[in-house]
Amino acid sequence: MRLQKSSLYGLYAVLELAACPERRLSTAEIAETYGISTHHLAKVMRTLVRAGLVLSVLGPGGGYRFAGNAARVTLMDVIRLFEPMGSEIEPFDDETAAATGVGQALRGVRDEIDELAQATLSSITLKSLLKIARRQAQSVTGATAANPA
Amino acid sequence: MSRPVPHRPLLTIRDAVAADIDAVVRLDRIDTGLAKPAYWGDIFARYVQAPRPERAFLIAEGCGEIIGFIVGEIRAWEFGSPPSGWVFAIHVAPDRRELGVGTRLLDDICARFRAAGANTVRTMVLRRDTLNLSFFRSQGLTAGPYIELERGLE
Numbered sequence: 001m002r003l004q005k006s007s008l009y010g011l012y013a014v015l016e017l018a019a020c021p022e023r024r025l026s027t028a029e030i031a032e033t034y035g036i037s038t039h040h041l042a043k044v045m046r047t048l049v050r051a052g053l054v055l056s057v058l059g060p061g062g063g064y065r066f067a068g069n070a071a072r073v074t075l076m077d078v079i080r081l082f083e084p085m086g087s088e089i090e091p092f093d094d095e096t097a098a099a100t101g102v103g104q105a106l107r108g109v110r111d112e113i114d115e116l117a118q119a120t121l122s123s124i125t126l127k128s129l130l131k132i133a134r135r136q137a138q139s140v141t142g143a144t145a146a147n148p149a
Numbered sequence: 150m151s152r153p154v155p156h157r158p159l160l161t162i163r164d165a166v167a168a169d170i171d172a173v174v175r176l177d178r179i180d181t182g183l184a185k186p187a188y189w190g191d192i193f194a195r196y197v198q199a200p201r202p203e204r205a206f207l208i209a210e211g212c213g214e215i216i217g218f219i220v221g222e223i224r225a226w227e228f229g230s231p232p233s234g235w236v237f238a239i240h241v242a243p244d245r246r247e248l249g250v251g252t253r254l255l256d257d258i259c260a261r262f263r264a265a266g267a268n269t270v271r272t273m274v275l276r277r278d279t280l281n282l283s284f285f286r287s288q289g290l291t292a293g294p295y296i297e298l299e300r301g302l303e
């Protein structure tokens with residue numbers, strides 16, 4: 001499974017907001033943190049608002065804040081907002097090839113890979129991912145402190 | 150009327166005893182839909198009545214009631230792997246979930262494995278079992294170096 005840019009941007013935004021649910025952040029602030037396009041992220045944010053994962057707060061000091069349950073929302077819940085899933089995945093281009101034994105066997109391999117990817121993404125909640133992220137940030141900080149040069 | 154929610158300090162983790170078997174069968178049946186008294190009788194015979202340091206069958210008790218259990222052992226493993234802790238069953242009563250019961254059970258069995266010399270813990274979960282997959286993920290388990298393979302036997 002190759003993730004589209006929108007999926008990654010959606011994950012960055014949701015995870016950044018879920019890390020501190022009381023905090024409001026603007027699209028520009030999130031885009032700057034991850035070095036991504038503000039314009040593209042703005043479109044992604046609209047999708048996340050429609051899905052109820054983030055809340056748009058208007059007015060001075062406005063921005064976005066997390067509106068979901070980090071212990072329940074999985075990476076797949078975010079990704080499926082931006083990617084075709086299951087039967088929506090485009091079939092092999094050539095119908096003749098797909099009907100052959102080789103074509104069917106290759107489709108079986110692809111389905112196996114997709115199932116594994118989906119099982120993985122469906123089992124990791126935002127909370128679990130943030131826990132891993134914090135551990136990795138600590139180990140980077142620790143390594144930097146140990147090797148200040 | 151809903152039952153009072155147990156507080157974490159009231160949770161006790163202890164070794165299983167023979168009298169726990171009915172509660173274990175009941176908890177397993179809630180999750181799997183299958184009552185397997187013969188299977189659990191065999192597990193109790195090996196893990197409870199003939200305990201060994203590399204085996205652990207732990208019970209979670211809250212307010213005097215059995216609310217969860219975990220079973221595992223250190224296995225030597227095949228294909229060149231060093232011995233590793235192996236968890237093959239964990240169940241928590243549905244109305245006692247998200248209270249840290251599963252975490253305590255896993256922490257305690259991992260402590261047993263560590264004390265018995267293991268450096269890793271493994272388990273195997275059905276791909277579509279998002280409840281257990283998410284639990285183990287939340288405890289820091291990630292995909293290991295092995296891939297489970299199978300085929301139908303005609």
